[in-house]
Amino acid sequence: xxxxxxLPFMQRALLGGEMVAVVAGIVSPIxxxxxxxxxxxxxxxxxxxxxxxxxxxGISPMWTAIAFAMGLGLLxxxxxxxGKLSEDATIGTFFAFSMALGIxxxxxxxxYHPDVMGYLFGDLLAISSSDVYFAMIILIIAAxxxxxxxxxxxxxxxxxxxxxxxGIPVDIDYYVFMAVASLVTVVAVMFVGxxxxxxxxxxxxxxxxxxxxxxxNVTLLSISFGMLAVFGGIAFSFYTNIPSGPSVxxxxxxxxxxxxxxxxxxxxxxx
Amino acid sequence: MSKGVLFIDSLTVRxxxxxxxxxxxxxxxxxxxxxxxxxxxxxxxTLIRAIVGLVPYEGKIEIDGLNMKKYLKKxxxxxxxxxxxxxxxxxxxxxxxxxxxxxxxxxxxAVRKKHARQYLxxxxxxxxxxxxxxxxSGGQQQRVLIARALATESKLMIMDEPLTGMDPRSQxxxxxxxxxxxxxxxxxxIISSHDVGFTTAYAENVFCINKHLVPHDEAAKLLxxxxxxKIYGSKIRLVEHHHLPSEEKEDx
Ligand SMILES: Nc1ncnc2c1ncn2[C@@H]1O[C@H](COP(=O)(O)OP(=O)(O)OP(=O)(O)O)[C@@H](O)[C@H]1O
Ligand SMILES: [Mg+2]
Numbered sequence: 191x192x193x194x195x196x197l198p199f200m201q202r203a204l205l206g207g208e209m210v211a212v213v214a215g216i217v218s219p220i221x222x223x224x225x226x227x228x229x230x231x232x233x234x235x236x237x238x239x240x241x242x243x244x245x246x247x248g249i250s251p252m253w254t255a256i257a258f259a260m261g262l263g264l265l266x267x268x269x270x271x272x273g274k275l276s277e278d279a280t281i282g283t284f285f286a287f288s289m290a291l292g293i294x295x296x297x298x299x300x301x302y303h304p305d306v307m308g309y310l311f312g313d314l315l316a317i318s319s320s321d322v323y324f325a326m327i328i329l330i331i332a333a334x335x336x337x338x339x340x341x342x343x344x345x346x347x348x349x350x351x352x353x354x355x356x357g358i359p360v361d362i363d364y365y366v367f368m369a370v371a372s373l374v375t376v377v378a379v380m381f382v383g384x385x386x387x388x389x390x391x392x393x394x395x396x397x398x399x400x401x402x403x404x405x406x407n408v409t410l411l412s413i414s415f416g417m418l419a420v421f422g423g424i425a426f427s428f429y430t431n432i433p434s435g436p437s438v439x440x441x442x443x444x445x446x447x448x449x450x451x452x453x454x455x456x457x458x459x460x461x
Numbered sequence: 462m463s464k465g466v467l468f469i470d471s472l473t474v475r476x477x478x479x480x481x482x483x484x485x486x487x488x489x490x491x492x493x494x495x496x497x498x499x500x501x502x503x504x505x506x507t508l509i510r511a512i513v514g515l516v517p518y519e520g521k522i523e524i525d526g527l528n529m530k531k532y533l534k535k536x537x538x539x540x541x542x543x544x545x546x547x548x549x550x551x552x553x554x555x556x557x558x559x560x561x562x563x564x565x566x567x568x569x570x571a572v573r574k575k576h577a578r579q580y581l582x583x584x585x586x587x588x589x590x591x592x593x594x595x596x597x598s599g600g601q602q603q604r605v606l607i608a609r610a611l612a613t614e615s616k617l618m619i620m621d622e623p624l625t626g627m628d629p630r631s632q633x634x635x636x637x638x639x640x641x642x643x644x645x646x647x648x649x650x651i652i653s654s655h656d657v658g659f660t661t662a663y664a665e666n667v668f669c670i671n672k673h674l675v676p677h678d679e680a681a682k683l684l685x686x687x688x689x690x691k692i693y694g695s696k697i698r699l700v701e702h703h704h705l706p707s708e709e710k711e712d713x
Contacts, residue, residue: 351542353561
């Protein structure tokens with residue numbers, strides 16, 4: 191049954207994919223409770239413009255993707271923090287622009303046209319070992335963030351004014367978090383593609399929120415749900431030959447729907 | 462010169478150029494229980510938020526001779542915000558909410574929880590310690606937030622309308638608790654309130670703001686109104702404070 195695990199490219203896919211699930215599970219509950227989940231949509235599309243620029247000027251798309259995603263993440267953060275414009279309007283404007291810019295840049299790179307579909311929908315089975323190392327570094331960053339700033343982030347999400355008064359550097363924390371969330375989104379983009387990254391950044395946390403009442407459990411559950419979906423998605427894709435990205439998203443969505451069902455049935459029993 | 466007092470000197474706060482409070486000057490003795498009164502929109506919340514450093518202001522605020530902003534960097538304040546919308550489903554327990562007030566202490570998780578429980582007990586909410594904060598009623602949430610403010614163990618407690626949503630029994634319990642902890646820990650307490658009855662009976666100093674500091678004799682006239690006295694008794698105390706210079710022109 192699990193014979194696919196003996197293939198090296200499957201091992202890489204699984205290892206990388208599970209790390210993406212873990213980092214997404216660490217940051218996404220905070221995004222969710224700040225009502226900023228849509229941000230991951232904006233950042234992942236920003237990463238696409240970065241990838242396109244990397245291809246055009248011939249450097250590793252990973253670096254340009256990081257630069258673009260972080261730039262966009264901090265910009266969205268700044269605009270929504272200073273409250274001049276609502277977040278969704280900012281994200282909506284910039285993500286369309288990023289996609290347009292990305293397609294334009296890819297079109298400009300004459301001759302070699304890389305597989306745009308691969309970047310849009312990802313291909314877990316084609317990841318390299320350097321991608322896996324990249325994911326490992328982001329995993330360490332996300333874990334350190336959670337360890338040192340996790341509690342403060344929960345507090346300032348719950349009650350920003352009081353957090354300031356007990357001495358939490360709310361503004362610095364906010365931008366640090368935006369930077370970490372942007373990095374996490376970039377890894378998700380590298381593994382499951384621009385379009386599907388937001389799925390793994392939103393759905394596991396949303397599913398966990400519905401069935402858990404403790405923040406630490408929400409985080410643990412959203413990590414577990416993501417890991418389960420990655421495992422199921424990769425195995426399913428191996429045996430059915432459907433692309434791995436969409437396959438993972440099917441599993442993520444299935445978990446979300448099941449949680450929704452659990453929540454509804456609980457309410458039903460109560461009433 | 463301003464030892465032993467919270468000294469507010471010519472404090473002006475604007476929101477987008479509109480003046481919310483203007484040139485408020487007052488000295489509040491440390492170690493006393495002060496009450497800010499005033500109509501809706503009179504600027505109570507604004508004054509409180511300026512004191513705790515949540516809004517920028519012009520003028521000066523000093524505590525015991527020290528610039529308030531410097532003081533705030535080292536000392537948290539037992540702050541309770543005016544009640545807005547109720548907290549909806551947020552995955553924190555009542556106990557964890559109170560633990561927020563311990564953030565600045567270097568203590569183990571177990572000690573933190575022990576202290577938090579003790580302050581929950583102070584507001585008689587310990588039986589609900591493990592409930593989700595969103596599952597509590599508005600008045601219960603208010604009591605939890607009061608416990609959180611107490612948990613900071615600050616010398617200065619500033620609470621914006623702490624009594625909204627509390628039944629009369631809880632209100633008098635609140636005042637008894639305030640008096641008790643004030644004596645025990647020699648705290649300075651500043652609250653805002655609309656309630657003339659209870660508040661003025663327990664307060665050691667009441668002042669009234671309506672964009673400006675309402676001059677003492679006007680406020681006194683109001684509080685000495687025979688009707689009000691009849692309802693609330695005569696335990697109403699007001700202090701002298703600086704009179705305003707003649708009416709200033711307001712920025713538009
Ligand atoms: N965030 C804000 N932006 C703009 N104006 C504000 C803001 N907050 C308060 N104001 C204005 O400042 C003035 C003082 O408001 P404040 O909230 O301090 O009054 P208050 O005395 O606390 O009233 P209440 O009894 O209703 O709580 C009002 O005119 C109000 O419209
Ligand atoms: Mg107010």
